[in-house]
Amino acid sequence: MYQRHSCLKPIIAAIFLILIATTATAFTFMPMSTTISPSGANSIASFRITNDSSQQIAITIKATTREIDENGNEINAPADNQFAIFPTRIVVQPNSFQNIKVQYKGNPSLAKEVAYRIIAEQVPIDFSQQQTSGVKVMFRYIAALYVAPPNVSHKIAVTKVEYGEQEGKKGFFVTITNSGTRHGLINDPVLKISGSLSTITLKDEALNAINGQNLLPGNVRKFFIPCEDAVPGKSYTGSLTAKIE
Structure with a gap:
């Protein structure tokens, strides 16, 4: 299903979803923008999830297409079939990190650059299973991924x-x-x-x-x-x- 939302001014965006739960945990996802080739050794992008909190967190990774209409609204659709993502679901231990590999598996003979989104989203799992009051902030990072053949240029x-x-x-x-x-x-x-x-x-x-x-x-x-x-x-x-x- 296609999704449409307002295109933010920066190339990248970190959207914070607030849910009612127990405690607050956070992570970082880098890089927020990268370019890879449609084939060969350079068709793989590496991302890193860092958990700086004292609790383990669960993260899912997915890919979407990226188009922008005349009024600046960004349109996204699932694109996981165009990428090999490993792993797609992970649990990151406290004060540690996990590397993610994203390899393009789409058309290897692109005539122009194609834009995608790589989304890292925290899953609301309470590992402690303790029921306490408070607010849990779920983090969602939306990175820009460009797949570009050689010698492309803007005009x-x-x-x-x-x-x-x-x-x-x-x-x-x-x-x-x-x-x-x-x-x-x-x-x-x-x-x-x-x-x-x-x-x-x-x-x-x-x-x-x-x-x-x-x-x-x-x-x-x-x-x-x-x-x-x-x-x-x-x-x-x-x-x-x-x-x-």
């Missing part, structure tokens, strides 16, 4: 600008497309919007909606940029410069 550009209004504010609806073969993370963008007689330059806080966004290969994103100088009925074009990772 990010503004493909459409039009006047619009949102929540009572005038501005522009700006469409940005990544027509390349690799994801691109936009940092410190500067947007120039040109009309028939003038050019408007926007940057810094004016582009909070764009700054930090991750465009996957083939991704088309639409952003609303507030601007009091926007005029309805006029034709606009745009260009974007940024530090793109």
Whole structure:
């Protein structure tokens, strides 16, 4: 079943689920972003789960696909059949760690980079079997995994600008497309919007909606940029410069 949720600004996210139970335990999951090859020795990623608590914890590992729609919502579906994950279920002893191997088993002849999520989730098991009051915090880490063939690159550009209004504010609806073969993370963008007689330059806080966004290969994103100088009925074009990772 597909799942849809809001795409967070950073490449990675740690989501904390609070459940009623006994005591609180925690773990770390690293790295939170990595890239592997579609075949060969470099098709394997290594992750490490570290349990810094005084209690043993149970963890499950799974893989999902990763797509982002025009409005920035991330769509995920199970992808465990495209990976060999070992182990998928583990118990990590107190103050110790466990390494996880994730090997890509999908199409070995990819034409472009494909994005996935590797999710490590704590399972609510009370090993002590003692009934005490309190709150148990269950940790869920969502890491970014990219499977990339050689010589991929991003190609990010503004493909459409039009006047619009949102929540009572005038501005522009700006469409940005990544027509390349690799994801691109936009940092410190500067947007120039040109009309028939003038050019408007926007940057810094004016582009909070764009700054930090991750465009996957083939991704088309639409952003609303507030601007009091926007005029309805006029034709606009745009260009974007940024530090793109």
